[in-house]
Amino acid sequence: MDALAQAIAFVLQWQNLAALAGGTVYGIIIGVLPGLGPSAGMALAIPLVMTWHPATALIFMGALYKCSNYGGSLTAILVNTPGDASNAATVLDGYPMCERGRGGVALGLSATSALVGGTIGMLCLIFAAPFLADFALEFGPAEYFLTAILALSLIAAVVQGATIKGLIAAGLGLLLSTVGFDVIAGHLRYTFGWAPIEDGIPLIQALVGLFAVTQALVLAESASSISRLAKLSGSFWEGVRTYFLHPVIVARAALIGLIVGVLPAVGQSSAGLLAWADAKRASRHPETFGQGAPEGVLASETATNACMPGDLVCTIALGVPGSVGAAVFLGVMIIFGIVPGPLVFVNNAEVIYSLFVALFLTSFLVFIVGMTVARRLAVVTLLPNNVIVPLILVVSLLGSFAIRNEMADVVISLAFGALGYVMLKRGFTPIPLLLGLVLGEMVETNYHRALLISGGSYSIFYSSVICKVLILLTVLSLVGPYLGPFWRTLTQGEK
Amino acid sequence: MSTLLKPVIVAAAAALLAAQVFAADFPNKPIKLIVTAAAGGGEDTEARAIAPFVEKHLGQQMVIEDQPGAGGKIAFEKFMSIKPDGYTLITYTFPKSVIIEYQGKTGYKTRDFTPIFAWSRSSQILVVNGDSWKTFAEFLKAAKEKPLSGGLSGRGSTTHLMGLIALDELGINKVNWVPYEGSAGSVTALAGKHLDFTMSLSTSAVPLIQAGKLRPLLLFSDKRDPYLPDVPIPKDLGYEMSFIPTLRGVEAPPNTPAEIVKILEDAFTKAAQEQGFIDIAAKRKMVLHPVGSKEYAKAVADVYPKIAKFQSMLSAK
Amino acid sequence: MKEKFKSAEVWFKIVLLFVFSGFYVLAIPFPQDSRQFPQLLAAISLALTVIALGMDFLRAQAVAGEIGDVDDTELKVLDAGTRRARRKRFYQAWAILLVATVAGVLGGFLFSTVLLFAGFGFAFGRRENWVRNTIVAAAMTVLVYLVFGRIMAVPLFNGVLW
Numbered sequence: 001m002d003a004l005a006q007a008i009a010f011v012l013q014w015q016n017l018a019a020l021a022g023g024t025v026y027g028i029i030i031g032v033l034p035g036l037g038p039s040a041g042m043a044l045a046i047p048l049v050m051t052w053h054p055a056t057a058l059i060f061m062g063a064l065y066k067c068s069n070y071g072g073s074l075t076a077i078l079v080n081t082p083g084d085a086s087n088a089a090t091v092l093d094g095y096p097m098c099e100r101g102r103g104g105v106a107l108g109l110s111a112t113s114a115l116v117g118g119t120i121g122m123l124c125l126i127f128a129a130p131f132l133a134d135f136a137l138e139f140g141p142a143e144y145f146l147t148a149i150l151a152l153s154l155i156a157a158v159v160q161g162a163t164i165k166g167l168i169a170a171g172l173g174l175l176l177s178t179v180g181f182d183v184i185a186g187h188l189r190y191t192f193g194w195a196p197i198e199d200g201i202p203l204i205q206a207l208v209g210l211f212a213v214t215q216a217l218v219l220a221e222s223a224s225s226i227s228r229l230a231k232l233s234g235s236f237w238e239g240v241r242t243y244f245l246h247p248v249i250v251a252r253a254a255l256i257g258l259i260v261g262v263l264p265a266v267g268q269s270s271a272g273l274l275a276w277a278d279a280k281r282a283s284r285h286p287e288t289f290g291q292g293a294p295e296g297v298l299a300s301e302t303a304t305n306a307c308m309p310g311d312l313v314c315t316i317a318l319g320v321p322g323s324v325g326a327a328v329f330l331g332v333m334i335i336f337g338i339v340p341g342p343l344v345f346v347n348n349a350e351v352i353y354s355l356f357v358a359l360f361l362t363s364f365l366v367f368i369v370g371m372t373v374a375r376r377l378a379v380v381t382l383l384p385n386n387v388i389v390p391l392i393l394v395v396s397l398l399g400s401f402a403i404r405n406e407m408a409d410v411v412i413s414l415a416f417g418a419l420g421y422v423m424l425k426r427g428f429t430p431i432p433l434l435l436g437l438v439l440g441e442m443v444e445t446n447y448h449r450a451l452l453i454s455g456g457s458y459s460i461f462y463s464s465v466i467c468k469v470l471i472l473l474t475v476l477s478l479v480g481p482y483l484g485p486f487w488r489t490l491t492q493g494e495k
Numbered sequence: 496m497s498t499l500l501k502p503v504i505v506a507a508a509a510a511l512l513a514a515q516v517f518a519a520d521f522p523n524k525p526i527k528l529i530v531t532a533a534a535g536g537g538e539d540t541e542a543r544a545i546a547p548f549v550e551k552h553l554g555q556q557m558v559i560e561d562q563p564g565a566g567g568k569i570a571f572e573k574f575m576s577i578k579p580d581g582y583t584l585i586t587y588t589f590p591k592s593v594i595i596e597y598q599g600k601t602g603y604k605t606r607d608f609t610p611i612f613a614w615s616r617s618s619q620i621l622v623v624n625g626d627s628w629k630t631f632a633e634f635l636k637a638a639k640e641k642p643l644s645g646g647l648s649g650r651g652s653t654t655h656l657m658g659l660i661a662l663d664e665l666g667i668n669k670v671n672w673v674p675y676e677g678s679a680g681s682v683t684a685l686a687g688k689h690l691d692f693t694m695s696l697s698t699s700a701v702p703l704i705q706a707g708k709l710r711p712l713l714l715f716s717d718k719r720d721p722y723l724p725d726v727p728i729p730k731d732l733g734y735e736m737s738f739i740p741t742l743r744g745v746e747a748p749p750n751t752p753a754e755i756v757k758i759l760e761d762a763f764t765k766a767a768q769e770q771g772f773i774d775i776a777a778k779r780k781m782v783l784h785p786v787g788s789k790e791y792a793k794a795v796a797d798v799y800p801k802i803a804k805f806q807s808m809l810s811a812k
Numbered sequence: 813m814k815e816k817f818k819s820a821e822v823w824f825k826i827v828l829l830f831v832f833s834g835f836y837v838l839a840i841p842f843p844q845d846s847r848q849f850p851q852l853l854a855a856i857s858l859a860l861t862v863i864a865l866g867m868d869f870l871r872a873q874a875v876a877g878e879i880g881d882v883d884d885t886e887l888k889v890l891d892a893g894t895r896r897a898r899r900k901r902f903y904q905a906w907a908i909l910l911v912a913t914v915a916g917v918l919g920g921f922l923f924s925t926v927l928l929f930a931g932f933g934f935a936f937g938r939r940e941n942w943v944r945n946t947i948v949a950a951a952m953t954v955l956v957y958l959v960f961g962r963i964m965a966v967p968l969f970n971g972v973l974w
Contacts, residue, residue: 042714043561046543140689141673164864168828171857175835176851183674186598186650190838220905220936221898226531264683319702320683331540341702349896386936387948391929393909395953396959399922405560410924414913422874426824445851451645452673453689487709 007353010055011361011426019056023063024365028461030064031071031083034392035208035399038068038325047331048380050151053238054336055351059358061332066308066359068120073110073301074377081212081392085203085269086304088434089209089276093289093296099291108239109297111370116243117305118363120254121261125309126356130342132262132310133317140261141449142460146470147263148442151270153477154277166432174443176201183441184448186223196408203269204418205400205409206437212396212419218424220389234372242294249279249299257303261310264322268307269438275303281477311360316340316352335387368414413462496762518611521581521755525556528576528745529568529585531592541743542586544775545614548766555760566593570773572602579748584611589742589791590653590798597806598651604801609751610791611786612763613744615776616784618716619657620697620726622709624688631712631732634692635665642669647695650674653739654694657715661694664729664736685709696741698781716740720782737801742786742794762796825865833856904935922961926953 010016030041042061049057049119072083077094088112097106124132128448139147155170179190180200253275259270279299280289289296311322312329319340322326333340338348345352383391400413420430454460462468529545532538538559546557562570570585577583587610592605621634628634637643648654652737655672660668673690675681678699685693686708693700697720703709704723713727715738729736745763747756766772767785776783784792836854839847840964908931916924929952 002812043539043543047547050547067582090903102891137683137687140687141685164860164867168860168864169855171860174830174853175832175850175857178853181649182846183676185843185845186674188841189846189850190821190835195572198568211797217902217905220932221901264679314683318683318686320679335544339702342706342708343702358955384930386945389936390932391952394925397924398956401921402960405562407921410913410916410921414909421971424823425892426821428824447849449673449844454673455642455671 003353004348004357006350007342009128010320010354011059011357015053016059016354016358018055019052019060020063020361021365023060024067024362024369026365027064027067027076028071028369029069031073032075033077034072034081034083034212034396035204036402038065038082038202039328040402041068041416042325042328042332044334049332050335050388054338055354057336057339058333058351058355061329062312062355063362065312065329066362067114067366068325069304069308070110070114070370071116073304077106077297078377079108079388079392080209080215081396085207085434085438086272086307086416088207088269088431089272089300090297090304092276092300092431093291095291096107096290096292097294097297102235102292105239105242105294106297107370107374108236109243109294110239110242110301111236111367111374112243113298113301114305114370115363116250117254117257117302118309118366119360120140120302121258121306121309122296122356122360122363124258124306125313126353127359129317130345132258132313136314136317137264138262138464138466140464141446141453143464143466143470144263144266144442145450146461146474147266148439148446150470150474150477151274151439152435152443153391153474154281155435162363165428169428169430170436173433173438174440175436176206176433177437177440178444180465183445184452185484194408196404196406196412199410200441201437202403202409202412203438205412207434208396208400208419209413209416210420210434212293212392213413214424215393215432216389216392216396217417217421219385219392222385228411237373239294240468243298244299246295248284249295250287250302252278252282253299253302254306254348257306258310260303261307261322262313264318264320266322266442268304268311268323271307272300278299282351305363312359316344317342318359334464511633521758522553524582525543525558526553526581527583528557528559529570529583530559530561531570531585532561533589538586538588538743539783541615542706544764545766545772546574548769548772549716549762551769552762552765552782567592570603571605574748575603575607575749575760578713579751579755581747581759582745584745584759586743586745589744589795590739590802591741593795593798593802594651594653594656594806595803598677598684605751606668606795608795609747609749609756611745611747611756611759612767612788613742614763614767614793615743615781615785616786617698617741617743617782618714618738619695620700620715620720620723621661621692621694621713622685622700622704622711623692624685625710626688626801627691627709627710628712629710636669637691638665638667642671642675643691644671646685646690646697647672647674647675648678648681648695652664653741655677655759656802658694659805660713660736660739661713664734671740682709693705705706708744716733718749722782739798739801739805742784742791744786744791756788822865822868824870825861826859829858829865832861901936905932908932908935922953922957925956929953 011020026041026045027038030036030038041064045061046062049060069084072087073090073094074083075097076082076087076090076388080091080095082088082091094110097103143337152170155166177200179197180188181198182189188198256275256278257271260266260274261268276289276296276299276445279295280286283289283293283295285293307428311326315321315326315330317340318335319330330340338344338351397413399412400409401407403409423430423433450460451458462471518746528542530542542559546559550557557751561662564574567587570694574583574585590605592603595601596605599777606670614639621631623634628637645658647658648656650672655674658670658672672680673684674682678693681693682695682700682703685689686703692712696716700709700711701722704711711723711726714723714755715721715729715734715736716728717730717738719728722725745759747759764787767783773783813904832854838849842850853867902936908928912924912931915927917957926949930946934937934942952963
């Protein structure tokens with residue numbers, strides 16, 4: 001613990017605090033712009049931090065990476081436009097809360113989620129990183145396949161009441177995920193010779209289209225501003241208080257976020273959605289979800305904030321990045337000579353522990369930012385449509401463009417915008433489609449990989465303990481809703 | 496006839512003159528460097544590492560733009576029609592673009608590009624889990640007994656091709672190749688004991704090798720890697736193999752004038768000799784191997800028939 | 813009215829039938845491994861869509877038998893009025909988007925920015941505010957140029973024309 005005390009003293013030096021604050025603010029701003037994402041922000045900042053002390057540079061980059069998610073939640077709540085795939089679930093309840101004039105409460109919830117979720121995530125990272133990394137190594141293709149199936153099985157929860165439509169949307173998403181270069185056989189599928197989709201349909205661009213463009217179109221059509229009640233009521237602190245009324249949801253969401261984060265290649269986009277679906281499943285009033293239920297915002301935001309530190313576990317402890325942003329962070333580490341891997345805790349202990357302490361503090365900083373700034377930002381919901389519609393379009397399409405500097409990506413976003421709009425008007429929700437798009441590759445690729453390893457034998461899918469647990473969880477999640485009433489009648493019968 | 500010829504000569508002379516004039520004050524505005532990989536990956540990081548040093552020697556800013564689409568194919572195709580004035584360059588990991596050419600119809604040919612300079616080189620390495628076979632001989636025996644599962648950084652990638660060549664040379668009958676996207680996935684799966692072995696680029700496996708989780712058994716190169724001095728090369732064990740070293744460097748569009756090439760090549764050569772860059776390279780365990788433009792062009796030309804042969808091996812599988 | 817709404821949904825599902833069949837058929841020439849997943853998904857999705865359509869028809873028949881047309885006429889008129897207005901705004905929005913995108917492909921993203929702000933400002937903003945709207949459009953374009961073009965080095969002039 002001596003190292004920890006040293007690290008704390010180090011972080012409290014003014015230049016590190018400045019890096020911390022700078023990274024946090026910059027990260028939040030990047031997060032607010034849909035499509036841009038922390039990877040672009042970090043890559044652009046590399047020339048800036050090259051001359052700094054390694055620990056200071058990593059603190060800046062780490063804070064950037066960790067806090068970009070909060071910026072995304074702001075746009076998700078206020079404008080129904082997730083900043084990144086990880087905020088997609090927050091729009092489900094955050095925006096309806098805003099429409100009902102309870103935006104302040106939603107903002108309070110999301111800030112508190114950043115605080116609590118981030119803290120839980122960081123504590124796990126600090127105390128359990130090597131252990132978590134070893135856990136992640138146990139996941140091979142068979143386990144990843146089953147995890148993706150488990151995630152898909154939660155879809156039904158997202159669309160309770162219109163299950164068939166949800167499944168169809170998911171099916172469409174899964175099919176769209178097959179477009180492009182097939183990792184296993186190397187075959188180009190469904191591309192019709194159009195190069196921009198050879199790597200597959202780019203996820204962020206599709207997300208921008210499905211949510212931002214669609215939302216802009218819906219707004220354009222309705223000729224009013226976002227907040228139906230032209231008054232922003234609902235207090236921030238009420239949101240904070242509400243948060244602490246649901247410790248069980250917090251615990252579950254944080255757990256889901258951590259696990260999703262720790263497993264490299266699962267993709268952080270799913271963390272929020274999975275936690276949301278899980279909270280809805282477990283709730284006594286599932287029908288309130290999607291209409292402005294505070295538990296929805298709580299679950300999805302806590303999970304996403306716990307996910308980011310989890311992502312750093314494998315990046316730092318194994319040298320394996322779990323996401324594009326983590327890959328950039330890894331690159332920065334290497335530039336400074338901090339070689340990630342299990343030895344990093346021995347060789348570069350001071351740098352790593354300073355990083356951890358600093359990241360721990362970012363959660364509090366984000367909360368303070370949320371407390372002071374978020375309410376002011378809420379005024380954006382009162383802007384007239386002719387300003388806010390092009391604003392959303394320009395910012396999100398720019399983000400979509402800037403990822404690969406490809407105008408074709410803008411076209412892709414527009415196409416998805418059209419699709420999203422049509423779906424909304426025809427009674428389909430785009431969330432299962434997003435989930436299918438995100439998880440499709442994980443399902444198919446790992447299925448084939450597992451079979452390649454086992455030489456075609458299916459036994460690999462139930463060989464390890466983790467496999468068996470995953471299968472059990474999947475079965476439970478599918479059967480669970482039916483067991484619930486059954487169980488209740490049993491116990492009530494006893495009274 | 497002669498009336499046609501005269502304007503042509505005048506035009507050619509004017510062009511030459513213009514090129515000289517042009518070259519005289521080249522560069523006088525920022526230079527764009529297109530990186531055909533995603534931000535944060537190996538190629539992008541190396542480009543961003545060398546850029547500041549090149550800027551010093553050129554006196555102009557280098558602006559990096561990532562265009563990773565389709566493994567770089569989109570960027571390569573666009574690059575064919577970019578003005579060859581030296582203000583736009585492209586990086587890539589050789590022979591990546593050549594392999595892409597053989598995978599389907601492309602709108603470019605690597606041999607048309609003008610090579611400038613390559614700064615680093617990496618070779619493929621065969622790694623196994625730290626708890627399994629201790630020597631290459633043991634591994635070879637096991638591989639001949641039954642089909643092992645081998646990780647790859649991608650179907651049709653340099654690791655795949657090298658793996659096929661190795662199989663051929665070593666007399667191994669069959670391997671279940673498991674493709675991943677990039678080396679990170681296959682290396683992790685190996686560390687978790689889900690694979691029997693992996694073919695990867697040496698730089699990708701270094702962290703886990705150093706931590707003892709993975710053991711390198713063979714380096715596919717004609718000389719040992721200075722950062723992994725204990726790893727044998729095929730020559731040491733008595734095998735003859737052809738290799739596919741991966742060179743990382745920059746190129747200019749087709750028909751770039753020679754004077755501009757020289758200026759750029761000089762700047763990059765000096766940049767690669769800067770102590771600051773060498774330090775960074777050492778940290779990344781990048782093997783520095785400066786290759787001038789002529790050598791580079793030769794390497795490109797040489798590799799075409801090799802890749803053609805290997806591609807046919809690839810489609811046979 | 814209920815049935816009219818349903819018919820829009822029904823059309824979409826029919827379109828989906830074609831889409832899923834398309835995915836299935838296009839996958840036939842793929843090699844074995846590449847083919848399995850898409851075809852399985854396409855088949856399942858196709859089946860689900862057929863079921864959904866079936867349920868729609870069953871429900872429509874049941875509904876037609878129950879509700880009379882008494883209350884519908886008034887609602888229909890109101891609906892048609894707002895619907896026309898919404899349609900108009902919808903088409904305007906798409907028109908602006910398409911023109912702006914073409915401008916972007918030709919000249920670079922910055923032109924899209926200008927056109928989007930100007931277009932929406934004029935089409936959707938109030939007439940009296942046209943000065944303010946123009947200023948907003950110009951200001952936003954400059955802002956985008958500074959922040960993204962200069963600071964973040966995003967190429968805003970990537971057009972095909974030059």
